[in-house]
Amino acid sequence: MASPPRPPGAGIEAPPAVLAHATPEQQLTHALASFQAEVSPIAAADLAEVMHSARPAFRGGIGWSARLREQQGRSRLQVTVMHVAGAELYSESWADEASDLAETTGLMLAMLLGIPVSTQARAVEPCVDAEEQATGKSDVNPLPQICPDQRAEDPSPEGPVPLADSRDDGAPADADPALAPLTPEEVSEVHRRVLDLPQATRRELTTAFREHFQVPRNARSIGDRITQRQHSDFIALFLEEAQVQVQAEAPAEPGP
Structure with a gap:
């Protein structure tokens, strides 16, 4: 090539x-x-x-x-x-x-x-329809993130927004560890592990990830969805289960 x-x-x-x-x-x-x-x-x-x-x-x-x-x-x-x-x-x-x-x-x-792929820059952008966010990348390349943490019970923009308690390190006191952001190095490592997968396994992982995290159908990539601890944990668990399945399906060695 x-x-x-x-x-x-x-x-x-x-x-x-x-x-x-x-x-x-x-x-x-x-x-x-x-x-x-x-x-x-x-x-x-x-x-x-x-x-x-x-x-x-x-x-x-x-x-x-x-x-x-x-x-x-x-x-x-x-x-x-x-x-x-x-x-x-x-x-x-x-x-x-x-x-x-x-x-x-x-x-x-x-x-x-060592070029970092930004996920923080998109956090300040307004949420838009999934159709406007799809850019046609492959399953291992990033796509824009679609404000996944918005909830119906979130305060209205017109209403007062309460200040959250924080720890000494600045993180919210009641923050869910699963929602903790990944570092650029951690994101790169997850991407590397996904890239190393055989094509069939990569497709299975992509399908499972889409279903679990409700990725829109018209988004052709899951790359930029891998931003939080829950995403890397899900992929790690999938890879462990896939490895166990491969070992279980391997033919047993003949006895002495």
Whole structure:
């Protein structure tokens, strides 16, 4: 699979003089750290938005490539991030659906570069119909979140809103741990585990997640729905049960 063209002005520059005697791995680490210190969260990990956000990294000596190969009769996607000094790192995922390639590539590239996918930015946006929020991403890429915590008993916007008690750390005293937000690192780890699943298992997980959390039908992705502790716990439990089922269905080894 050929890499999409880099955006204009994304040429690779020479590394800083202070790193002239550093190892290639150290130069790559420095370039990524410098980029991650400045990069802003993006709304969705689609390839076009990731490429736009990554332009400073490209100017800082980082490039990337994507390659699709056959492994055991299945398609395997490898995304590689490399530095002009020669060091590189990569991530792999099954890619059985051709329509998922661009979306999966974008998510993997964002994870490798350390580009955070924002879920907080959408919390201040007004709730809109699900039809207006669907953007057509794959099952492993983020979609806008649809104000899931709105309740009928919530105070009216015209009425007074009581102040909630909070702990010393600023969190509400009566906050449900299941609703605690995930960190960007935790979200990336959940995405990685989902990407590593075989296509059939990934579809089963997607269906179960949609039914449990009542994801609208016209939302083609569950990626941006994975924002709270209850979401990661649900996926972890699903993966554990799937592993138990695989072990139970495995043929027993013949006795001595």
